[in-house]
Amino acid sequence: MTEEILTLADVTVHKHPSKLLSGVNLHVLKNEFLGVIGPNGAGKTTLLNVIAGFEKYSGELKLFGRKETLKRSRHTRIRVGYVPQLFPVEPNFPILAAEAVMTGVVGRVGLFRSPGRKEREEALRLMEMMRVAHLADRPLGQLSGGERQKVSIARAILQQPDLLLLDEPTANLDIAVQKEVLTLIDEIFVRKALTILFVTHDFNMLPSHMERVVMLRNGEKIFDGSIREALTGQALSGLFQYPLETFERDGRRFVSYG
Amino acid sequence: MEGALYRMVDPFLNILSYPPIQRAVIACVLCGAGCSVLSVFVVLMKMPLIGVSMSHAAFAGAVLGLLLGMNPFLSGLMLCLLVAAVLGPLSDRTDIAPENVLGIVFSFLMGIAFLGMGILTQTKAGALNLMWGSLLNLSETDIWVLAVVTAVLILFVVLFFKEIRAVLFNRRIAASGGVPERMIYYILLFLTGAVVSSNLSTVGGLLIFALLVQPGATALQLTYNLKSFFWISAASGIFACVLGLAASYLFDIPSGASVALTATFLFALAFIFSPKRRQNQLSERKPMP
Numbered sequence: 001m002t003e004e005i006l007t008l009a010d011v012t013v014h015k016h017p018s019k020l021l022s023g024v025n026l027h028v029l030k031n032e033f034l035g036v037i038g039p040n041g042a043g044k045t046t047l048l049n050v051i052a053g054f055e056k057y058s059g060e061l062k063l064f065g066r067k068e069t070l071k072r073s074r075h076t077r078i079r080v081g082y083v084p085q086l087f088p089v090e091p092n093f094p095i096l097a098a099e100a101v102m103t104g105v106v107g108r109v110g111l112f113r114s115p116g117r118k119e120r121e122e123a124l125r126l127m128e129m130m131r132v133a134h135l136a137d138r139p140l141g142q143l144s145g146g147e148r149q150k151v152s153i154a155r156a157i158l159q160q161p162d163l164l165l166l167d168e169p170t171a172n173l174d175i176a177v178q179k180e181v182l183t184l185i186d187e188i189f190v191r192k193a194l195t196i197l198f199v200t201h202d203f204n205m206l207p208s209h210m211e212r213v214v215m216l217r218n219g220e221k222i223f224d225g226s227i228r229e230a231l232t233g234q235a236l237s238g239l240f241q242y243p244l245e246t247f248e249r250d251g252r253r254f255v256s257y258g
Numbered sequence: 259m260e261g262a263l264y265r266m267v268d269p270f271l272n273i274l275s276y277p278p279i280q281r282a283v284i285a286c287v288l289c290g291a292g293c294s295v296l297s298v299f300v301v302l303m304k305m306p307l308i309g310v311s312m313s314h315a316a317f318a319g320a321v322l323g324l325l326l327g328m329n330p331f332l333s334g335l336m337l338c339l340l341v342a343a344v345l346g347p348l349s350d351r352t353d354i355a356p357e358n359v360l361g362i363v364f365s366f367l368m369g370i371a372f373l374g375m376g377i378l379t380q381t382k383a384g385a386l387n388l389m390w391g392s393l394l395n396l397s398e399t400d401i402w403v404l405a406v407v408t409a410v411l412i413l414f415v416v417l418f419f420k421e422i423r424a425v426l427f428n429r430r431i432a433a434s435g436g437v438p439e440r441m442i443y444y445i446l447l448f449l450t451g452a453v454v455s456s457n458l459s460t461v462g463g464l465l466i467f468a469l470l471v472q473p474g475a476t477a478l479q480l481t482y483n484l485k486s487f488f489w490i491s492a493a494s495g496i497f498a499c500v501l502g503l504a505a506s507y508l509f510d511i512p513s514g515a516s517v518a519l520t521a522t523f524l525f526a527l528a529f530i531f532s533p534k535r536r537q538n539q540l541s542e543r544k545p546m547p
Contacts, residue, residue: 052434074436082434091538092478093302094487095427103424107436112417139482142538152431159435 003030004065005163005195006051011059013046013219020046021057022219028197030162033189033209035227036199038216039240044199045085047216048165051197052082064162078107081161081194083152085168089141097143097151098136101127104158119158126154129191130184146177150184157188164188166198170205182207203231203255215239231255273507281401282393286499286517288401289460292408292453294473294495295415298488299446301474302426307360308345308450309470314367315341316455317463320388321374330388331403334458338451341367346444371463391462391514393503400459407456411449415488418442423484461499461514468518469495476525479532494524 006028013021021043028034036044049055051063053072061068063076081104089095101123105115127133130150135143140151149169156164166185170178186207189196198210206227213230215223217239223230230236231253236244245256273279300309316334323333341363349356375385387395415422424432425439432439457466473495477487502517509516529535 054430054433074438077434077436080434082431084431087428092482092534093427094478094482094484095423096482099423099484100427103427103432103437104435106420106424106432109420111421111438114420155431155435 004028005030005032005063006197007060007062008050009060009062011050011057011061013043013050013055013057019219021050023059024216024219024221026214026221026224028163028195030195031193033196033198033207033211035206035210035213035230036197036216037201037203037213037230037239039201041218042216043219044201044216045167046219048082048167048197048199051163052080052165053077074107074110078159079162081156081159081164083149083156083164083166083169086145086149086172089148091139091141093139093141095140096136097132097138097140097147098123098127100140100151101155101158104155108159123154123158126157127151129187130154131180144177146173146181149173149181153181153184153188157192161194163195163197166196168199168201170200170202175205178205203236208252228253270504270507278394278396281396281398282503282513283500284401285393285396285404285460286503287496288404288408289457290469290473290496290499291492292404292411293457293461293466293469294491294493295411295488296450296453297470297472297474297495298477298491299426299450299474300470301478306467306471307357307364308349308447309454310467311341311345311360311364311367312338312447312450312454313463313466313470314364314371315451316458317388318367318371318374319455320458320463321371321378321385324384324388325374325378330384330458331400331455334388334455334463335452337367338455339448342444342447342451346440346447350440387462388458389462389464390512391458391460391465393460393506393513396459400456404456404460407449407452411453414445414449419485426484461517465514465518468521469498472521472525473498476521476528479525479528479534482534494528495521498524 004027006026008024008026011021011024012019024047036047038044046055050057050061053070056070064079068076102115105119109115124133124136127136130153132147132150132154135147140148143151153169170181173181182205186209188194189209198207200206211227213225213227214221215230222239223235231246233245236255246253247256300306315338319334319337320330323330345363348354348359378385421437421442424435424437425442429439454466461469473491476494477490480490481487498521499517502520503513505520506513506516
């Protein structure tokens with residue numbers, strides 16, 4: 001039987017005067033690639049924040065079979081990698097791309113110990129995998145948005161997580177870079193045998209290994225099923241309250257915004 | 259030539275033989291080192307308002323100490339630690355803008371400080387010294403307190419350097435990776451309180467703010483390496499303090515003011531000759547490929 005990595009039972013996030021998440025139930029199995037889709041304000045990022053341990057909630061959350069709260073052990077935190085939306089880094093900020101990747105190993109190494117040669121080589125290998133090894137000695141703030149996101153993914157993978165949370169990792173990137181980042185995420189999923197939760201609102205830019213989708217609207221889960229069932233005009237029009245149609249090309253389904 | 263040099267240096271060498279001047283120079287080095295190490299955090303974590311609030315907490319606490327007949331350093335430190343304990347959890351809350359929290363705390367502390375000064379029945383000189391600092395009236399105990407606090411701060415940076423780098427880069431990402439970011443942040447707030455209150459007697463509660471921002475801002479113009487950042491910040495802080503003290507002696511001006519002005523002058527030099535700024539300007543001018 002496949003191990004259940006993540007379980008949410010009746011999880012609610014209440015911030016006066018509204019509910020950001022309302023009674024969400026979710027079961028994620030090991031090595032699943034799950035998409036979390038919904039319009040702005042649907043509760044996608046809140047859901048990721050609850051799982052990452054940043055947001056107070058009511059209900060029950062289990063990670064790797066253990067009930068968890070906001071206060072988590074270092075060991076549990078390390079097992080959950082987190083890639084936030086692209087955030088600004090000042091061009092002057094004193095951190096190089098390689099150093100930013102190495103911050104992913106700090107928790108793993110623990111207090112009063114320094115990362116060794118093994119960890120540095122591992123970081124470089126991941127940067128090579130994410131096609132940013134040539135930027136290792138460049139200040140992070142001087143990299144493009146796409147390059148910074150690849151560095152961010154390499155940093156999260158260096159943590160050696162079992163569950164990877166990706167919060168709209170391709171937002172604000174141009175189309176070619178979005179496609180490249182998605183291909184790299186697919187590659188990581190296969191090579192590292194991870195479980196991935198991928199938040200997005202762009203259906204035409206989905207990783208090819210994503211098979212299951214959860215749809216959120218106004219903090220409620222309104223759909224949980226295969227990506228084929230999700231990408232229908234009827235389901236998406238209902239989700240976004242806007243007429244949407246889908247069409248097929250090369251065996252893949254795409255959304256037309258009309 | 260040698261004679262001219264001797265005539266220039268001799269007055270300084272003579273005056274250095276006096277114990278109050280020796281203590282002032284040692285205090286300048288310790289104050290410059292401690293404040294400038296803190297300024298790395300203040301500048302990179304964009305928390306100058308925390309620096310202002312802590313310096314005013316120390317000042318208000320010390321004035322209250324004078325009112326209640328307590329040791330001003332201890333009362334300043336106690337109020338600083340209390341403010342740190344309040345500011346930490348409040349700035350972590352997502353439903354209140356941190357700037358508003360700091361604005362409220364800062365104005366409250368200013369109110370307490372000036373109320374205390376208003377009702378102080380004894381001479382105001384003691385309170386004014388806490389505001390401007392009084393480098394020439396330091397006791398040996400003041401120097402020891404300053405030395406211990408500065409040493410603890412430097413030890414904190416050395417022991418937790420990799421965690422500090424992760425927290426400076428992004429607190430949330432650090433937390434997600436198993437870094438005890440809250441512990442690092444809270445220790446930092448408490449150390450800010452300790453450094454600021456131990457420096458009330460050197461540069462004072464108002465002018466210390468210059469040393470909590472300018473050395474870090476100076477280093478930001480010059481390096482991308484965090485270790486060098488700490489070194490450059492510390493060097494510019496110490497240099498500003500010692501040069502400021504020498505200028506105060508030479509031109510007979512208040513020492514706190516001359517330290518603050520020297521720190522600003524060093525920042526201006528770093529800004530004008532910043533290799534990072536020139537590099538950024540060049541890359542902006544390059545035509546798109």
